[in-house]
Amino acid sequence: MADDGWWLLLGFGGQALFMGRFVIQWLASERYRRSVIPVSFWYLSILGALVLFVYALHRRDPVFVAGQGIGVAIYVRNLQLIRRARGTGGLHAECADGE
Numbered sequence: 802m803a804d805d806g807w808w809l810l811l812g813f814g815g816q817a818l819f820m821g822r823f824v825i826q827w828l829a830s831e832r833y834r835r836s837v838i839p840v841s842f843w844y845l846s847i848l849g850a851l852v853l854f855v856y857a858l859h860r861r862d863p864v865f866v867a868g869q870g871i872g873v874a875i876y877v878r879n880l881q882l883i884r885r886a887r888g889t890g891g892l893h894a895e896c897a898d899g900e
Contacts, residue, residue, distance in 0.1 A: 819849030
């Protein structure tokens with residue numbers, strides 16, 4: 802039973818990380834008075850999804866595993882696009898650093 806408690810703690814921790822991305826996005830949007838997605842949103846998305854991915858593997862839940870695995874790929878791709886845009890000067894400062 803104690804082992805299950807650690808796994809639940811891990812699952813809730815991953816969910817908290819994942820939810821935290823929306824708090825960061827909301828605060829950044831309030832700061833700029835318009836909807837923005839700061840880079841930290843994508844990092845929290847990756848961290849939360851990876852933790853939830855591990856939790857889903859433990860639970861042997863293929864639906865959960867597929868959803869989190871695909872999500873990580875999308876979040877990493879968004880960071881690649883942001884880095885590329887920064888290199889060409891095509892990314893607004895508030896989108897890149899709006900924290």
